[in-house]
Amino acid sequence: MELDLTLLLSSIVAGAAPIVLASVGETVTEKAGVINLSLDGSILLSAMVGFVTAYRTGSLALGFAAGALAGGLVAAVVGVFSIYLRQSQVAVGFVLTLTARDLAYFFGNPYSRLYGPQASPVAVPGLGDIPFLGPVLFGQSVPVYMSLAAVVLAWWYLYHTPRGLALRAVGENPRAAYARGFDPRRIQLLYTVAGGLLVGLAGAAFSLAVKPGWGRPQGAEGTGWIALAIVIFGGWHPVRAALGAYLFALLQVTGIHLQDVWPSIPSQVFQVAPFPLMIFALLLTNAAWKKPEGPAAGTGRSPAARFLGVLTGAPPASLGRPFLRD
């Protein structure tokens, strides 16, 4: 029984790695006040770039680097268009979602269904021998370690460094940050790209580890949207976002098992189950933060809402609004 639990948890930690990377990256971007809506396309493009690079050079490290770069590049376009050209972040992000996806299919076509390099598990010396936690956390492949490191680093950076404070200040109140001597636009662009690099790593983690190889469909389609929803569900906090990603992976694994238990339910239902679940999670999140109206006004949030409020959080106050200096 204990062996089963270890196996289950380690498969969740491994399978959730790309979603953790993507949602932590997007959390960083949104904390600075910018929405990078292009995640679904970015992930596919970087998955393709990562796989093709690793396939042609034979180097996994180069594959991950190229994937990250692709994600950073798409994010840079979102950043420049929205921060400096004042275009709607949603508009640019949405166009890029479609364009990056089509670019991935266009350039990836010759590399479909090829066998390429894959990241294999590397136990961390010493730590891998710890009973239970060892195999779950330290007997994984490199992208999983990257996902764990990203969570810890993002949390530490956001809440325990002066630069993290500046990042959050820009997301909450760019004018005040500007008055304090920061350049909100430079900071926003910087963290949009930084978040994009993590999203790019998420794509490479798909094509080089979790769902190895390239194809149409690759299998990562739709996860960008899930990651975007997890950022909201996680209340714009990297650790909570990661927990949301693990919860999601747990539900996915459960779904696979339920499929064996109830073979009469068509497989399509299980395949799309994440999406109604996403809507439901957002409904819950909103219920937790909705201000009471009408007769209930002034009585504070209901106990259920307060309980949910522990799990979720409020968005950065200036999320999605460009900073105008005049």
Place this chain on the structure above:
Amino acid sequence: MDTERIRETAARTALTVTAVLGLLGVILLAAGAPPLEAVKHLFLGSLGSWMKIAHVLTAWIPLTLCACGLLYTFRIDLWNIGVEGQVMAGAICATAVLRMGAESPLPGLWLSAAFPAGVLGGGLWAWLAGVLKTRGGVNEIFAGLGLNFVAQAILLWLIFGPWKRPGIASMSGTKPFEPELWLPTLSGLRISPAGLVLSLAALVLTGWVLRKTRLGLALKAIGRNRRAAFLHGLDPSRYTLAAMGLAGGLAGLAGTFQVTAVYHRLIPAISSNYGYLALLVVMLSGFRAGPVPAIALFFACLNVGSIQLPMMLHIDSSLSGVAQGVLVLAFLFFHGRYRRKHVRQPGGGT
């Protein structure tokens, strides 16, 4: 003053087109394909014969219908990303009606009943996303997108389950309807006059409603300033649902057209990505009805022209999607530069 504006618009358009052609040239060269050859095949593949032109118009009809619907939702500042699912919902409802009329002595009756059914199906699917927003506070982007996946699942389940082709269920879709249940097409060409008339009517009607009616004014007022409109006595929730319903209804009509005039059955790819594409069309039109037909026609040409690219040049047909996306990005880029130069006050000119 006016000539200066025209000159500026012309200059911006020239810049946009040059940028798009340049970028596409680079992309094609990177893929190892000769750019001029590719343009030639795109042109011949879309406008090279009457058959191909008919094919382009067949793609233009659903694209225009979806774009018309999106004009309503954009007017009230909603991102209705759920068009794709609304097309599917409309197609499913239309198919349900046509299946009931399979062996009826009055096929014309069932065929005409399929249209309101499709409109209703699409409208209800959009309304659902609207309710999730107005009642549940779920952003319409996530609600619409989630419902797209749900609609796709229902579609696949129907094709592989209850509505499967006798014998074997397959990705090729349900059993085709009897020809009596097909929307009539011109002899020799697979183009439906009724479909063309419907989309033109939708265009004219949408332009009229948005510009000349109280509904259009209310949508615009709420879209521009939600709070002010609310204080003025307009209920944003009600108009949100109305706009969603209209958009979904038109998308459902597009789905019905796909079923009755194009495929004559339900297939997994019944929406053909037109929902997402229509969003790009409307963005490129500057959210106005006037330029929609021309842009939709150009996008339809790219889609149809790219079909033969894999055979002729061994490159993927997703080139059309890349071209469409790059075009919108270039438009936003130069438009953004224009606005930056001319509009100085915060939030102005949007």
